Amino acid sequence: MNAPSPPSSSRRSAVKARTFGVVAAGVAGAIGCVWLSLWLYGSPEARAFVSSRSKTNTSVSLILLALGYGLLSLSPTPARRRVAAVAISTAGLIGVGTSFEYLSGADLGIDQLLARDAWSAESARYPNRMSPTAALCFVLLAACPWLITRKHTLSAALGQTCAVLTLGVCSIGLVGYLYSASILYQPLPYIRLSPYTAVANLLLVASAFALRPDVGLGRVITSTSIGGYLARRLLPITLLLPVIVGWLLLDADHHSVLAPSESHALLATAVALVMAPTVLFLALSLDRLERDRMESEDFLRNTAELTSALARARSVGDVVEATMDLGLPALKARAGWFLRVSEDGKRLDALASRGYPEEVALAYGSFALDSNLPAALAVTKREPVFLGSAEERDQAFPSLTTYNAHGSWAALPLEGSRGVLGSIALSFAEGQRFDKTTRSRARQLAWQCAQALDRALLFDSEQIARQRAEAASRAKDEFLAMLGHELRNPLSPILTSLHLMELRDASRSVKEREVIKRQVSHMVRLVDDLLDVSRIASGRxxxxxxxxxxxxxxxxxxxxxxxxxxxxxxxxxxxxxxxxxxxxxxxxxxxxxxxxxxxxxxxxxxxxxxxxxxxxxxxxxxxxxxxxxxxxxxxxxxxxxxxxxxxxxxxxxxxxxxxxxxxxxxxxxxxxxxxxxxxxxxxxxxxxxxxxxxxLAPTEQMQETARAPRVTPLPNRRQRILLVDDNRDAADSTAQVLREVGHEVRVAYDGPSALDLSKEQAPSLALLDIGLPVMDGYELARRLREQQPSAALKLIALTGYGQKADRERSLQAGFDAHLVKPVGIDELLTLVSKLGPAQDAAS
Incomplete structure (x- = not known):
């Protein structure tokens, strides 16, 4: 789902302007067609009537200009542009030719090509020739589209300047006609501009401005800014009202209806009545624009806070909280729901609500997706639902519970990359207008929340997958530790038995012992490799x-x-x-x-x-x-x-x-x-x-380490050793080795038995397996130290668990050393001798 883009105001203005230009040009062309038809097909009386109002070339020029302007106002194709250029250029040439005739005194023979004027007509000196004022206007109007349609802003400005000059000439003439002031519409003989031609020219001026509403005066008038707004509303009032009021007073004066003092009083009153509403209208307009500006700033500020909160949101709960706490105020909603489509896609479940009574919140906590409710309809139709009044709500959704505190409602779908994820249902105060701006803002907010919800769901899925992977990794580590323990346990008695065989008779079964020893060593290496891979992979x-x-x-x-x-x-x-x-x-x-x-x-x-x-x-x-x-x-x-x-x-x-x-x-x-x-x-x-x-090492200094000769250490003193292991073979064989070298060893196969033996005779050293039944080695170590609080009891963990965490835990539990099975006999005897008591245990 893409972000909803607001409609382009400039594009709409351009379309409206071009439509207006086509209509204006059409009306101007219609005026020209009427006068030309009277010239060509009318009676002598009709010709005499039209002769004082429009000439044939004037009518033709109006028709050609109207045709060209209309074609340019439509979507211009190359063919339309060519026809428009020919039509406008022809009208311009007629105007230029007529102006040349006036300036040079020559007769080019273009005035009576279509029809001959009567000698008794007003223009008998120049039969059927348009006035120089009309010719000038047509030259200016022919230059307008050629300049305005250029890409350069300066050319467009020059074109609009030609249109403004035409506007001034025609407007002054019309005011002269209105006030019977001939100096305005006919300052010299034969320079009179017909009012009908003036009106048609003004329509063509409007069509010229419509060709490029994006520059100059056209941009100001069509703009959605404060300037454009005021220009569209104040210009007609300030231009037309004084003219109309003045004409009415003049007419009253001509008919002696009012005395001069009364006329002046009425004029002052009229001006006041015109200016006061104008000022009030201006103040109200500015006030409304200011309120709209402040409302827009509030929305942008709230939207910025919401955007920031949604960008930080990492879970669905964060998205819901940000939407409810910041999104509702941004749209000025009184209350709202955040609903999510259920896993089976058949229901909408409320994740949060704001502003509703408890009974309403409970009533709509979860409902079927095919329910006749605005939120459900927004999800199924994938379109927002707006209800501007209670009557509209009751008509569209009669099953909806009446809640009189609110007067209008909206439901917005939340559509992400996975489809429609849910809906936001909003309630507003009575009188809320769902205009284009409000709807656009609501759609924009819903889109932001949908994207954030989509990211949060993806993040949640990733977190769940990560947790599962971590759980699987922990299970793997636990399994490998257990596997190492179980594989090492049977290896320990094998190596111990081999050592006993060497002690008793080193010359017997030498080859067989070497095979067994080699294969056991190979097995130990495989176990170590397997555990090393796990530790390296997990960074331990x-x-x-x-x-x-x-x-x-x-x-x-x-x-x-x-x-x-x-x-x-x-x-x-x-x-x-x-x-x-x-x-x-x-x-x-x-x-x-x-x-x-x-x-x-x-x-x-x-x-x-x-x-x-x-x-x-x-x-x-x-x-x-x-x-x-x-x-x-x-x-x-x-x-x-x-x-x-x-x-x-x-x-x-x-x-x-x-x-x-x-x-x-x-x-x-x-x-x-x-x-x-x-x-x-x-x-x-x-x-x-x-x-x-x-x-290479950063220094060439070497720490020389002498390698001690490999000897089998013998204890200096006879010790009392308690050996505890649930693997009987491992326990018995290890005990036998320790007895062979002179130690007193007592063996137990579980924790309780070990405690009983310790009570009978306190040991000086205890070898404890960690993975004991009934009571593990950590608990047994604690109990043994409780039995001998003042004795210097040494504890050695003898286990198949050899990871770093196992070693740290055994040291924390009070063990003095940690040996991993299978233990080399030399290493075991050395450690037993090292941890033995200072005095002879037998003494």
Whole structure:
């Protein structure tokens, strides 16, 4: 729905002016036709009558000018313009020729071409020749359209000047006839202007002004401004009334009806009676125009406030409130409804109302769309409904409840991009006029409200979609956390059992243990990748940056990838400088990036292949390249190789395993560090190369970090440990490892049992699973601390939930450490030893 545009006043004025011009030219032409017909077809008496009033060339000129002016006043086509030009030019030439005859004394033979004048006629000296005054008027009237129709404003002004001169000459002559003052209409012999010709010329002058009502006097007279308004109403009064009053007094004086003193008194009274109403009319007109101006300013101010409020509106409620609070005052409505079409499109539901009693508000809170009510009709017809009186309302809508406080009503449809969205129903005081201005303002306001409502509905839909997406994202995160927990739980007892087997007999089933350990590590890596993708996608990854040499990062990544390289018997060539490639990165995350690239190359390279890892400084940045002579990348996959779940050929994917997450993690982590990653391949069978570009560190200073030798720590003191886990295998195997190294361990599989064991013998350290039945690990930790308020009880969370929020929550709950399953035995034993009591628990 487009904004309703107000009708163009200038266009309407132009149409009216041209219509008036056609009529005026037609009347002037009719006068000429009457006199010419009497000349050509009349009796000698008729010729004698017309001879003193109009000449043949005068009649012909009037007809030609009227024809030309009329054609130009119509919608001018090229053909009409040509005919008009010929007709007007001919009339102008007749006027010029006649003027030449008077000035030179020559006789061109143009005066009696159509009819001969009588010798006894008034113009016997110049038989059938028009007066020089008439000839001058015709020359001026012929020049008018040629000048007025030019594009230049100056030409149009000159044309109107010719029309004003003609107007002056003819008006003075008519006043002379009215007052019998021959000096005005015949200052010299043979220069008399016929009153009939003068009237016809005045009509042609009016038609000339109508040709261009947009410039000069025409613009002033036809304008909708104060000047135009006053000119149209005061000019006729000020011009005609003095003439008429003067003529009446003169006539009374001629007939000796009034004495001179009485005539003067009546003249003064007449002037007063004329001027006083004129002044009063002028005052009333100015007052009404001022009130209209103030009303327009109020409307514009209220509309500006409404526009601002609607622009800020973000919900349907905001739109409704702005419309009711600002829209109603803008239209000077006493009361109003804001109604919206229901979801099923069968009803109108009231969202808000102002100014109605409670019983009326309840009666029309919701009604069917096919109801015989103005608001429903406005929606179904998609047109505003205006009711100017109670009689009109009762006739059109007899079922409408009578509410005597209001006297006129309006209903406006709210039409947006989705169709009709609702309606605004308004009530006004009695006597409200629904003129063009009021209707236009009402339509404009309804259009603004409809657009705002349309935007609000779209915003609400977006918000709902966003909330659903956020809910789905939260559900996904919760699911991934639960999935990680459930997948890690069975892995923990497997790794613990492997460690027990090594402790009891390191020489037995070595190969089988290595297979199990390798596959469990692979499973842990898959779970970590899955959770990393979720964290990166939701922006929950926090980088712990430090300045490190890239060589140390590469060394750690090679160590992680070495088992797979050894399994597939690959040759790894490394060219990474020990110094000079310092980067400001999260060391663990960058190790993950390079190990993922190395693992990817190892997986997609046939047994005994070659993989290269190179790093160098290039263009002020560090560039790391991992290349191989493996299966390569198909061209159709090269552009999407870093997307989630994208892998190579299906058979190779399933034989090599993986979820298709590794390269996506690489891209995300590299971009988090402000770097870029690229993939290149010449196609299947030609290997591939992955290039990572990272900014150089702002300083070359390195924080040397010594790597501690990998040893299995043994506790210095025997401790009392309470281990609580609902996974019996995990609990029993972990307890057995702790007992093997000398700790006293008691095991519980739920919270209440753990509390009972704690009462029997207070532990110095408790390992608690978070996801316990009956009572979760957080509640159990609180209860244990309540049981031992003065004891230095240490608490370790041992759980499959490993996201940042889980770690923060466990620390807030009073845990001293948070371990994520499956836990490495070395890490667990080190932490238990570190958190143990200062004195021997057995003492």
């Amino acid at each position: 990854v926090e980088l712990k940056r430090e300045v490190v040499e890239l060589a140390t990062v590469a060394s750690a990544a090679i160590e992680l990838a070495t088992p797979l390289f050894e399994q597939r018997q690959h040759r790894l060539m490394v060219e990474v400088p020990e110094q000079g490639l310092a980067v400001d990165v999260d060391r663990g995350r960058m190790v993950q990036v390079l190990s993922n690239l190395l693992t990817n190359s190892a997986k997609y390279t046939s047994v005994g292949g070659r993989v290269e890892l190179r790093a160098e400084r290039r263009d002020g940045q560090v560039q790391v390249r991992v290349s191989d002579n493996g299966v390569g990348i198909a061209p159709e996959l090269l552009g999407s190789v870093f997307d989630l779940f994208v892998q190579g050929a299906r058979t190779l994917d399933r034989s090599e395993g993986g979820l298709g997450l590794g390269l996506s993690l690489v891209k995300s982590l590299v971009e988090l560090h402000g770097g870029k990653v690229f993939a290149k391949s010449d196609g299947p069978g030609h290997g591939s190369e992955f290039s990572v570009t990272l900014p």
